[in-house]
Amino acid sequence: MKGEVKKPAVLDWSAFLGLGIKESVSDFHCVEGWSVLECRWQGVPFVSLSEHIKPNREAKFVGFNCHDGYTTSLPLDVALDDDVILACKLNEKWLDSDLGGPVRLIVPKKYAYKSAMWIKIIEFIKTDRLGYWESRGYSNTANPWRNDRWARITEEHKA
Ligand SMILES: Nc1nc2c(c(=O)[nH]1)N[C@H]1C(S)=C(S)[C@@H](COP(=O)(O)O)O[C@H]1N2
Numbered sequence: 001m002k003g004e005v006k007k008p009a010v011l012d013w014s015a016f017l018g019l020g021i022k023e024s025v026s027d028f029h030c031v032e033g034w035s036v037l038e039c040r041w042q043g044v045p046f047v048s049l050s051e052h053i054k055p056n057r058e059a060k061f062v063g064f065n066c067h068d069g070y071t072t073s074l075p076l077d078v079a080l081d082d083d084v085i086l087a088c089k090l091n092e093k094w095l096d097s098d099l100g101g102p103v104r105l106i107v108p109k110k111y112a113y114k115s116a117m118w119i120k121i122i123e124f125i126k127t128d129r130l131g132y133w134e135s136r137g138y139s140n141t142a143n144p145w146r147n148d149r150w151a152r153i154t155e156e157h158k159a
Pocket residue numbers: 029030031066067068070098099100112113114115116117118
């Protein structure tokens with residue numbers, strides 16, 4: 001974890017787990033149209049990570065870099081929502097790599113492309129950086145209840 005933070009940190013597995021495991025039950029929505037309901041994710045809440053590294057006041061966004069080269073980002077206030085979790089278990093079972101293990105992000109209120117798998121680096125940044133899908137036309141707000149799948153459509157419909 002690095003960037004606009006007071007205490008950059010490299011967390012090994014036990015340090016990560018030491019931040020405290022909680023459960024977050026949520027449904028999972030992909031832009032392609034499918035959803036998986038009632039997933040019980042266990043992991044470290046993003047808030048706990050954030051308290052650990054102490055973001056500077058300039059930090060407004062969080063960028064996620066994954067082991068497969070995938071990237072995505074969230075506004076810091078969205079990432080600090082209490083249901084956002086760095087999951088290492090699903091329904092009490094350690095996450096296999098095909099589910100994004102050892103550690104993946106879960107952002108229940110957003111489309112699944114925000115839920116980055118195989119998290120490698122978390123960077124607190126001043127200005128947003130469009131991620132893999134976001135730079136290919138998908139909505140950067142990714143709100144499944146407003147159905148904002150495509151950036152252009154959302155811009156036109158912003159209330
Ligand atoms: N690292 C990484 N994370 C990723 C992706 C990816 O390609 N690489 N795809 C995203 C997309 S588009 C979806 S729908 C979900 C799929 O997660 P699942 O396979 O657990 O359902 O992961 C998201 N996170």
